[in-house]
Amino acid sequence: MEAIRLDAQWIDYLLIAIYFIFVLGIGWFAKxxxxxxxxxxxxxxxxxxxxxxxxxxxxxxxxxxIMGMSATGAQYGMPTMHYFWIGAVPAMxxxxxxxxxxxxxxxxxxxxxxxxxxxxxxxxxxNALSFAVAQLLIAGVNLFLLGTIVNRLLGWPLWITLIxxxxxxxxxxxxxxxxxxxxxxxxxxxxxxxxxLPLTLIGLNRVGGWDGLVDRVSNDGMLGAEQLxxxxxxxLSGFSNPVLSVVGIVFGLGFVLSxxxxxxxxxxxxxxxxxxxxxxxRLTPIIGAFxxxxxxxxxxxxxxxxxxxxxxxxxxxxxxxxIDEATALExxxxxxNDALLLLMREVLPxxxxxxxxxxxxxxFMAGMAANISAFNTVFSYDLWQxxxxxxxxxxxxxxxxxxATIGACVVAIFTALIAGNFSNLMDYLQTLFxxxxxxxxxxxxxxxxxxxxxxxxxxxxLVGGTLSAVFVFILAETGVLxxxxxxxAFLAASTAFVVDIVLSVIVTLFTTPKPAAELRxxxxxxxxxxxxEDLSEPxxxxxxxxxxxxxxxxxxxxILNVTFG
Amino acid sequence: MSKxxxxxxxxxxxxxxxxxxxxxxxxxxxxxxxxxxxxxxxEAERTGGVDANLWTGIGLIIAAAVFLxxxxxxxxxxxxxxxxxxxxxxxx
Numbered sequence: 202m203e204a205i206r207l208d209a210q211w212i213d214y215l216l217i218a219i220y221f222i223f224v225l226g227i228g229w230f231a232k233x234x235x236x237x238x239x240x241x242x243x244x245x246x247x248x249x250x251x252x253x254x255x256x257x258x259x260x261x262x263x264x265x266x267i268m269g270m271s272a273t274g275a276q277y278g279m280p281t282m283h284y285f286w287i288g289a290v291p292a293m294x295x296x297x298x299x300x301x302x303x304x305x306x307x308x309x310x311x312x313x314x315x316x317x318x319x320x321x322x323x324x325x326x327x328n329a330l331s332f333a334v335a336q337l338l339i340a341g342v343n344l345f346l347l348g349t350i351v352n353r354l355l356g357w358p359l360w361i362t363l364i365x366x367x368x369x370x371x372x373x374x375x376x377x378x379x380x381x382x383x384x385x386x387x388x389x390x391x392x393x394x395x396x397x398l399p400l401t402l403i404g405l406n407r408v409g410g411w412d413g414l415v416d417r418v419s420n421d422g423m424l425g426a427e428q429l430x431x432x433x434x435x436x437l438s439g440f441s442n443p444v445l446s447v448v449g450i451v452f453g454l455g456f457v458l459s460x461x462x463x464x465x466x467x468x469x470x471x472x473x474x475x476x477x478x479x480x481x482x483r484l485t486p487i488i489g490a491f492x493x494x495x496x497x498x499x500x501x502x503x504x505x506x507x508x509x510x511x512x513x514x515x516x517x518x519x520x521x522x523x524i525d526e527a528t529a530l531e532x533x534x535x536x537x538n539d540a541l542l543l544l545m546r547e548v549l550p551x552x553x554x555x556x557x558x559x560x561x562x563x564x565f566m567a568g569m570a571a572n573i574s575a576f577n578t579v580f581s582y583d584l585w586q587x588x589x590x591x592x593x594x595x596x597x598x599x600x601x602x603x604x605a606t607i608g609a610c611v612v613a614i615f616t617a618l619i620a621g622n623f624s625n626l627m628d629y630l631q632t633l634f635x636x637x638x639x640x641x642x643x644x645x646x647x648x649x650x651x652x653x654x655x656x657x658x659x660x661x662x663l664v665g666g667t668l669s670a671v672f673v674f675i676l677a678e679t680g681v682l683x684x685x686x687x688x689x690a691f692l693a694a695s696t697a698f699v700v701d702i703v704l705s706v707i708v709t710l711f712t713t714p715k716p717a718a719e720l721r722x723x724x725x726x727x728x729x730x731x732x733x734e735d736l737s738e739p740x741x742x743x744x745x746x747x748x749x750x751x752x753x754x755x756x757x758x759x760i761l762n763v764t765f766g
Numbered sequence: 767m768s769k770x771x772x773x774x775x776x777x778x779x780x781x782x783x784x785x786x787x788x789x790x791x792x793x794x795x796x797x798x799x800x801x802x803x804x805x806x807x808x809e810a811e812r813t814g815g816v817d818a819n820l821w822t823g824i825g826l827i828i829a830a831a832v833f834l835x836x837x838x839x840x841x842x843x844x845x846x847x848x849x850x851x852x853x854x855x856x857x858x
Contacts (some may be wrong), residue, residue, distance in 0.1 A: 211799055214791060227782075248848040252782060384782045389787055391829070395793065399822045406814040552800040552819040556793060734839045 205535070205542050207354045214557030220392065220559040221369065224385055224566075228373025231381040237601040241378035242578040243310060244475035244653060248380070253389055253481065254488035257472040258496070259386035262393065263568025264346050264561070267500055272335045272537035274497075274504025275514060278418060278428025279765055280437040281504070285497045287356070287455040290490045290758045292463035294751045297487035301747075302733040303649050305482035306387035307722035309417040310474070312467040313583045319648045319715075319723045320585075320659025327663055330584040331637050332467060337609060340720040347565035348617060351678050354558065355543065361620065366562075370570045371610040373602050374577075375709035382567075382574040386472075390492070393500065396560035397499035400541075403505035403548045407710065414502075419508040422726075423522045428505065440688055441601035445744020453691025467643055468575040483609055483747035494761060504537075507544040514543050538742045542583055543627050603695075632690075639694040640666025652724045656715060658708040666701030670694060671716065705712040773850045781841065787833035798823030 222524070235241050273281040279614040307594035309315045313332060317325035348362040373381045401497065408414045420424040438453075440446040463469060471598075473485035507514045511533050520529035529534055533541065545557050580601040644662050648654050674681045676691035720727040743749040801820025809818075 212796070212804075216796060217797075220789070223785060232786075235842055387782055388789065391790060392793075395790065395822070395826055395829075399818055399825075402817065403813045403818050406816055413794070473803070547812075548812050549813055550800075550804075550818055552797050553822055556797070582781075585782055605821060 205353050205539060205546060206356065207542075207546055207554060207558065208557065209355060209550070210264065210551045212552050212560060215640075216552070216555030216563070217559045223388065224369065224496060224529045224563070225373055227388065228376040231373075231377030231384060233382075235599075236255045237376055238581065238595050238602055239310070239600050240380075241602050242581060243471070244378070244380040244383060244477075246475060247477050248383065248475050248481075250476055250481035250484040250488055252383065253472045253476040253485040255390045255476075255484050255492065256383040257469055257489040258385040258492050259390045259393075260468055260472055260571035262496065262564060263291075263343060263571070264350070264565040265343070266391070267397075267561070267564055268346075268350075268541060268629045269543040270497065271504030271507070272492055272539075274501035275508040275518070275540035276504075277434075277436045277727070278424065278505050279431045279500045279501070280428075280434035281762075282497050282765060283429045283434060283450055283454060285493060285501075286758050286762055287430070287460040289449055289463065290494050290754065291455060292459040293459060293486040293490045293493065294754055295745050296464045296470070296473075297485065297490075298482045298751050300468075300645070301483045301486070302479060303723065303725075304470055305474060305476075305479045306728070306732050310582050311579050312465060312470050313579055313702050315645075315723070316659070317583070318585070319720075320644075320655040323656065324644070324659040324663055325484045327660060328637075328641070329579055329587075333579050333584060333591065335637070336355035336468070336572040336576040336579075336610050338616055340576070340609065340613040342437070342620050343565060343568040343572065344613050344619035345620040346621040347562070347569070348621075350542075350561065350565065358550060362619050365616050366566055367673045368532050368567070370566055370573065374570060374574055375552045375606050378469070378577070378602070381576050383472060383475060385570065386567050387565075389560070389567045392556065392563050393560040394499065396557035397503065399553055400545060400549060401499045401503050404510065404544055407548055408506055408510055414506060414509070418505060419516075421509060421518075424516065430766055431762065438688060438691070443458065446756070447582060449688065449691050451455065453688075453695055456608065457639050457642070457694040458691065461640075461642040461698075465638060465641040467579060468571050469516050471575050471578065479746070480741070480747065484745070487747055487751045487754060490751075490758070494754070500541075503544050504540045504604045507540040507547075511540075511543045511547045514540055514571055520595055558630060573606060573613070576609050577602050580605040580609075636667050636670035636674070636693065636697060637663075639670060639697040640701035642696045644705065647702060647705055648724070651709075652720055652726050654705060654716065655670050655709045655712040657712045658705040661708045662701040662705035665704040666697040667698040674694075781837050783833045785835035787830045789830075789839065792832035792834065794823045794826030794830055796823070797826065 230556055231268050235244070238247055253417060265535055270281060270284060273284070305313070307315060307318065309318060311329075313325055314326045314327035344363055344366060347366050348359045351357050352359050373385060377384075405411060405414060408417055415429060418428050427436065431447045434442060435441055435446045435448055437448045438449045442447050473482045474634050476482045476485055504539075508518050511516060513533050515536050517529045517537070518532040518709075522641040526536070544553065549557055585605075586593075586598055640663050643666060644659055647662075648659065671692040673682070673696045674689065677693070682689065682692070717727055722728050797819045801817050802822055805817045806821070810816075
């Protein structure tokens, strides 16, 4: 890959520098509130819903998401919207309406801790360890991507970028804990919008407005008008039959993959747990759903614009269509992943360019910070306090949390270096950890609503479900199953879900359930309604109550699907 | 800024809205100035004739004003519930 040097001037560097002063400043100011481990690791459960909602969205709006989704937009066009409208919003609403009362109401401090209370230490250890290791890995991958981008854009050596970025993340998290991470995610959200919204509008202006874009995309001589409607999205799903494609997207992406990711991933759920009341916790993913459904307009659309406006990108797409992507990369020196950067270079004036670079750097670091702030909580509470050193005073665990943060940043630098040398290995490992999600969702949802489900069923279902996903994945990799695109991932996740449910039911029938007295707050039928309610809720107007707001979001996302379908 | 109740504290020490407002305001002013003094033909060619820095700058200043006014009109008050604030480990 060749360098894409952006012509950054002093004004751009000035804007970037100001942004980083604010990033560190947030860590410094957030430090004042920290005197206990709960304040460091869970923000003292004190944040308002709009803050945690934006952090919820931002924690996922990392580099992989921004670059990846604009790349998919450049390649396939509007079907990419499914990753937001089908693959995120419904699951976020479900998390807020159905699952959050259990997480917040049971007063657990992490998702693995919920697992321990419901199913005991077997399932807990599997969950906590795999989560902790996965976070270190993903933090490293985020860091590596940051290093490569900075290297290609500004020409800094990789190792300097790795150390500087890790040091910045480390300093604001060790100072301000989760609050600093969350506040920075909120700040990052606005910087990203300030960068991507003008980028989209200027790009549209260059191609002659929305009509101009529609015109150019439908006459691109490749996928053409297929790229302008999100359904049935055969290119994206990899199923050539339109009916199968719709079923694959709705069930595979929309149900199993996205519910597994959004409802059990502690990186996301932690943001909601940091909020000040059960009402705010439930509103976190629900309010977050609104920006989430609009973000693709400033992420996917620029990708589509790049594909028709930037000559290098158009050329890459044409060669990919006529020969293949490897040849196209060889001849043009770019890939789909460069779509957003190429558009930035093409249309942004100095000044706005600085805002855009700051926004991207922020997104990369926020991704890593989110992983690390979730890691240090699980490490301190679920691994260290549970299995290594129990029953110490709280100060001790606050100290452990800080040391875990330092350790995680150092490990992330090394993971990033490994990622640079063995990129395929990293891809496989990430896919592997993705397999934990689908069975986790199955186990949680069954455990929350079926009081009889036993502890043994908890871990047997998890392990069996994960192994079945790996099995399907191997079949697809070795060519026994022929599913291009996302088809294999959809099928692996669906299989894991079904196997988990079936195994859990069978094992439960032959094992003893937990006594009902231990299930309060963990299982729906054993929990008094008052545990799930906020005293302020009945008085709150409808736009501050989770269920009606979720209803509005659902209607909006359906309208979007119909309008752009 | 009432400190009458021991369990409520205003988050005056740190309100992220002031931070967001300040950053967007600084960005807005810098971009607006850049848009006024530095709008070159080369830049016009990139953007398709629009003074993008100027318009973005104005937009950011307005957004910043919204945050600063919002923070001023409705400061955060946090009610600390004793069992959470204590951060009791091992609640099971």
